[in-house]
Amino acid sequence: MTYEKAPQHFTAPVSRRLALTLGGGLVGLVLAACSKTETAPASTASAAGASAAPAAQAEPVRGGQLVVAIRAEPAQLNPLVDQGSGAHSVRPALDSLVWDNGDGTHAPWLASSWEVSDDATTYVFHLRKDVHFHDGTPFNAAAVKANFDYVNNPANKSTGSTAKLKPVATVIDEYTVSVKLGTPESSFLTLIAAPYFGILSQQQIEQDPKSLATKLIGTGPFKFDSWVKGQSLTYVRNDDYQWAPAQFHAGAAYLDSVKYVFLPEDQTRYNALTTKEAHVVDYIAPEYAKSVKQSADYQNEEFLLPGVGYSLHFNTRRAPFDKLEVRQALLHGLNREEIVASATFGAYPVQEYLASTTPDFNKELKNKISYDADKANRLLDEAGWGTRDAQGYRSKEGQRLSASIPYADNDQLAQRTLEQVQIDARKLGFEIKLQPVTDLPERLYNGNYGLLGTFQSEATGMQLWRLYGSDNISDGSTVGSNASFLSIPELDALLAKARASGKSPDRARYYAQAQEILPNYAPSVPLYSRARLVAIQKNVHGVAWDKAWPQPYLFDAWIGK
Structure with a gap:
C-alpha cells in the first residue's frame, strides 16, 4: 500500500457535521x-x-x-x-x-x-x-x-x-x-x-x-x-x-x-x-x-443509517479532478461492490447518492452508478492520460495521474476501505496515496486533499444540499460542507424547490430528480451506507x-x- 506522511499534531476537534420576527x-x-x-x-x-x-x-x-x-x-x-x-x-x-x-x-x-x-x-x-x-x-x-x-x-x-x-x-x-x-x-x-x-x-x-x-x-x-x-x-x-x-x-x-x-x-x-x-x-x-x-x-x-453514506469527494479545485472525465472515470472504474464487501466483511450495502432508508430516497432511480472499467479507461484516454510510466501509472506531460486522500489515523474501517480503493485505482493507472492524519475535520474547510471520505447521517434528503449545494461551498469567510467545491446550477435549482416544498410528496419529487442528475456531474463516489x-x-x-x-x-x- 502507498501511504503519504503528514504532519502529526493535535488540533481542536471540529464536528463532521456543519449545519442555523414576527410581531x-x-x-x-x-x-x-x-x-x-x-x-x-x-x-x-x-x-x-x-x-x-x-x-x-x-x-x-x-x-x-x-x-x-x-x-x-x-x-x-x-x-x-x-x-x-x-x-x-x-x-x-x-x-x-x-x-x-x-x-x-x-x-x-x-x-x-x-x-x-x-x-x-x-x-x-x-x-x-x-x-x-x-x-x-x-x-x-x-x-x-x-x-x-x-x-x-x-x-x-x-x-x-x-x-x-x-x-x-x-x-x-x-x-x-x-x-x-x-x-x-x-x-x-x-x-x-x-x-x-x-x-x-x-x-x-x-x-x-x-x-x-x-x-x-x-x-x-x-x-x-x-x-x-x-x-x-x-x-x-x-x-x-x-x-x-x-x-x-x-x-x-x-x-x-x-x-x-x-x-x-x-x-x-x-x-x-x-x-x-x-x-x-x-x-x-x-x-x-x-x-x-x-x-x-x-x-x-x-x-x-439514512442520509449520505461514506463517499469519496473529489476536490474539483485541484487537478486532475477539475476535469469531469477524470471524475467519471473513477466513478465508473472503481468496483464499488467488491470494495465495500471486502472492507466491511459484507456487513454494509453499497449505496447511491442517498441511503435507501432516507425518506427522500428515489426508489425508482434510473441513473444508477454502473461499474464499467472499459468506459473508465476510455475516459482517461480521452482526457489525455493515455501514456503509462514505468510503474504502470498514467501520465501526461511528465506528470503522474495521482491524488492523495487523508483519513483519521485511528479509523480502521476507513483505512480498509481506502486500501481497496487504492488497489482498484491502480488497475486504471491512477495513483492514490493514503495519508493518515490527526486533523481530518479541518481538511474539509481548508481544502487540503485530493479526495476526502465523509458520511453524513440525517433522515432527510436535505443532506444532498448540505454536501452538493453551491451555497455550502467554503469561501474563506464561511464554512461549508460541500467537499467537492463543485457548483451545479441545475442541481441548485432542484434542491431549492425541494427545500421550499411544504408538502412531503413535492419535496420527494424534487429530491428524486436531484438524485438522477448527480452521476452526470460526479462530485463524489458513493460507497456504502453504514449499518x-x-x-x-x-x-x-x-x-x-x-x-x-x-x-x-x-x-x-x-x-x-
Missing part, C-alpha cells in the same frame, strides 16, 4: 398561511417507538444502572455547538420539540402541535404547559427562543444544520413561539427532532453559558450526573418526568441511571459485550457483525430507536433477571 400583529397572517399539524397515523407512531429487543416481560422492573458502550467520547457536551460524537450520548437529558417517526412524519413531544407555512419558512409551535427543566425553571416560549437565539448567534460558532438556516424566533405568548427561517427548509422538523437540538435551560444558556460544554440541563427523563473524562458519562433518573412522546410509557423512566462508557477500540467494545461488562454495545464493528447476529446469547438490532448494529444483553428490554439521528433510545429500557 403580534402578524400572528393571524402567519397562521392563515400555515398548514395543519403534521402527525403520523397511530400505527406509524407505534412502530416508531417499538422496542429493539424481543417481546418484553409482562411487568417492567424498576431500578438498576444500564451500561452502554459507545465508540466516541464527546469533545464537549453542548449539542447546540457540536453535532459530532456528543449527539450519541446527550439524549437521556434532552427532549426535542417533536419526535421523528422515521418515515417523514413527526409526533408531539415538547410541542403539542405546530403549523408550517406553505413556503416552509415559518414554523409556529404550541408548547406543553406542564414541563420544567432539571434546574426547576419553566419550559416555555422564552426558553425555546433562547435556544434558537443561541445557534443563530455567530459568536457561538454552532456547526449544526439548524444554525445554517439562520432561524429567528419570536415569542407570541407564554407557550407559543414562531420561528422564521432565513431560507426555506421543508425538513426543518426532522432537524430539530435530533438530539443536537435538544432544548437546554434558558437560565443556563443566559446566565452560565460556559457550563454548557461540561454539563447538560434539559427536560429529559434523566439528569446529568457526572462526566469522567476519558472514561464515562452518567445520568440519573428524573423522577418528575411526565412528558414522553405518546408511544412510550407514562411517567418516569424505569432505570435508576444510565452510564455511557467510551470504548473507541472495536475489539474492546465487542469484548464488553461478551464479558457482560456492558448491557448495550453500540456500533458493533462489521468484522464482528456476523457472529453477533448468529449468536443466541444476545439480542441485536440493526439500522441502516448501525447494536447488541443488547438478553435481560435488557425496551430499547427503542431515536430515528431523527438513528441511535438507541433508552427511556423505555429496563433490566430483567
Whole structure:
C-alpha cells in the first residue's frame, strides 16, 4: 500500500457535521398561511417507538444502572455547538420539540402541535404547559427562543444544520413561539427532532453559558450526573418526568441511571459485550457483525443509517479532478461492490447518492452508478492520460495521474476501505496515496486533499444540499460542507424547490430528480451506507430507536433477571 506522511499534531476537534420576527400583529397572517399539524397515523407512531429487543416481560422492573458502550467520547457536551460524537450520548437529558417517526412524519413531544407555512419558512409551535427543566425553571416560549437565539448567534460558532438556516424566533405568548427561517427548509422538523437540538435551560444558556460544554440541563427523563473524562458519562433518573412522546410509557423512566462508557477500540467494545461488562454495545464493528447476529446469547438490532453514506469527494479545485472525465472515470472504474464487501466483511450495502432508508430516497432511480472499467479507461484516454510510466501509472506531460486522500489515523474501517480503493485505482493507472492524519475535520474547510471520505447521517434528503449545494461551498469567510467545491446550477435549482416544498410528496419529487442528475456531474463516489448494529444483553428490554439521528433510545429500557 502507498501511504503519504503528514504532519502529526493535535488540533481542536471540529464536528463532521456543519449545519442555523414576527410581531403580534402578524400572528393571524402567519397562521392563515400555515398548514395543519403534521402527525403520523397511530400505527406509524407505534412502530416508531417499538422496542429493539424481543417481546418484553409482562411487568417492567424498576431500578438498576444500564451500561452502554459507545465508540466516541464527546469533545464537549453542548449539542447546540457540536453535532459530532456528543449527539450519541446527550439524549437521556434532552427532549426535542417533536419526535421523528422515521418515515417523514413527526409526533408531539415538547410541542403539542405546530403549523408550517406553505413556503416552509415559518414554523409556529404550541408548547406543553406542564414541563420544567432539571434546574426547576419553566419550559416555555422564552426558553425555546433562547435556544434558537443561541445557534443563530455567530459568536457561538454552532456547526449544526439548524444554525445554517439562520432561524429567528419570536415569542407570541407564554407557550407559543414562531420561528422564521432565513431560507426555506421543508425538513426543518426532522432537524430539530435530533438530539443536537435538544432544548437546554434558558437560565443556563443566559446566565452560565460556559457550563454548557461540561454539563447538560434539559427536560429529559434523566439528569446529568457526572462526566469522567476519558472514561464515562452518567445520568440519573428524573423522577418528575411526565412528558414522553405518546408511544412510550407514562411517567418516569424505569432505570435508576444510565452510564455511557467510551470504548473507541472495536475489539474492546465487542469484548464488553461478551464479558457482560456492558448491557448495550453500540456500533458493533462489521468484522464482528456476523457472529453477533448468529449468536443466541444476545439480542441485536440493526439500522441502516439514512442520509449520505461514506463517499469519496473529489476536490474539483485541484487537478486532475477539475476535469469531469477524470471524475467519471473513477466513478465508473472503481468496483464499488467488491470494495465495500471486502472492507466491511459484507456487513454494509453499497449505496447511491442517498441511503435507501432516507425518506427522500428515489426508489425508482434510473441513473444508477454502473461499474464499467472499459468506459473508465476510455475516459482517461480521452482526457489525455493515455501514456503509462514505468510503474504502470498514467501520465501526461511528465506528470503522474495521482491524488492523495487523508483519513483519521485511528479509523480502521476507513483505512480498509481506502486500501481497496487504492488497489482498484491502480488497475486504471491512477495513483492514490493514503495519508493518515490527526486533523481530518479541518481538511474539509481548508481544502487540503485530493479526495476526502465523509458520511453524513440525517433522515432527510436535505443532506444532498448540505454536501452538493453551491451555497455550502467554503469561501474563506464561511464554512461549508460541500467537499467537492463543485457548483451545479441545475442541481441548485432542484434542491431549492425541494427545500421550499411544504408538502412531503413535492419535496420527494424534487429530491428524486436531484438524485438522477448527480452521476452526470460526479462530485463524489458513493460507497456504502453504514449499518448501525447494536447488541443488547438478553435481560435488557425496551430499547427503542431515536430515528431523527438513528441511535438507541433508552427511556423505555429496563433490566430483567
